[in-house]
Amino acid sequence: MNENLPGNKPQNKIDTALLLLRLGMGLLMTYHGADKIVHFDNEENGSMNFLGIGTTISQILVILVELVGGLMVVAGFYTRLGAAMITGWIMYVLAKAFKFDITGHGEKSFLFVIGFLTIAIAGAGRYSLEKIIKNKQPTK
Numbered sequence: 001m002n003e004n005l006p007g008n009k010p011q012n013k014i015d016t017a018l019l020l021l022r023l024g025m026g027l028l029m030t031y032h033g034a035d036k037i038v039h040f041d042n043e044e045n046g047s048m049n050f051l052g053i054g055t056t057i058s059q060i061l062v063i064l065v066e067l068v069g070g071l072m073v074v075a076g077f078y079t080r081l082g083a084a085m086i087t088g089w090i091m092y093v094l095a096k097a098f099k100f101d102i103t104g105h106g107e108k109s110f111l112f113v114i115g116f117l118t119i120a121i122a123g124a125g126r127y128s129l130e131k132i133i134k135n136k137q138p139t140k
Contacts, residue, residue, distance in 0.1 A: 011126075018125030019076075025115040026073035029086055033067025048096060065089045073119060076128020083120035087113055 036059065050058035065085050072082030090112045098106030124130050 015126040018119070018122055019127040021115060022073050022076060022079065022119055022124065022128075025112070025119060026070045026075075026082075028070075029066050029112070029116075030070030030074060033063050033065075033070055036063045036066065048093075050092070062089065073116070076124035076130050077133075079124035079128060079130060080120050083116045087116040087120055090116065 040059065040063075048058060049055050050061060053061075066089070069082040069086045069089075072078050073086070090109050094100055094102070094106050094109045094113065098104070098109060100106065102110040
């Protein structure tokens with residue numbers, strides 16, 4: 001393949017991979033948050049009491065992290081913050097609910113941690129709202 005074609009440049013491949021990772025992980029997490037809103041009463045009864053603040057407030061915080069954090073990652077807007085919030089939350093779940101059992105029942109949570117931690121480290125990439133806003137800023 002010709003490396004001079006726009007789609008074949010290594011940075012384009014990285015940005016495309018970050019976009020796909022952000023969309024996949026962010027949409028899944030956004031769905032989790034939205035589903036918790038739809039089933040709020042049922043979820044509240046089975047949810048953890050996060051840091052001893054009560055199940056209702058805990059569930060609202062979880063919804064905010066999953067829904068808002070997921071949307072931040074999808075849009076590529078404050079991506080690292082959104083991914084870090086989600087990573088922290090899932091690490092808490094992995095510790096409390098699954099006792100860090102990453103090969104058993106906590107396997108899906110661990111996969112989420114790896115994906116969102118990767119996004120938190122790498123950032124949004126070129127194909128993001130952050131990049132669009134940055135490019136529209138007047139230079140000084």
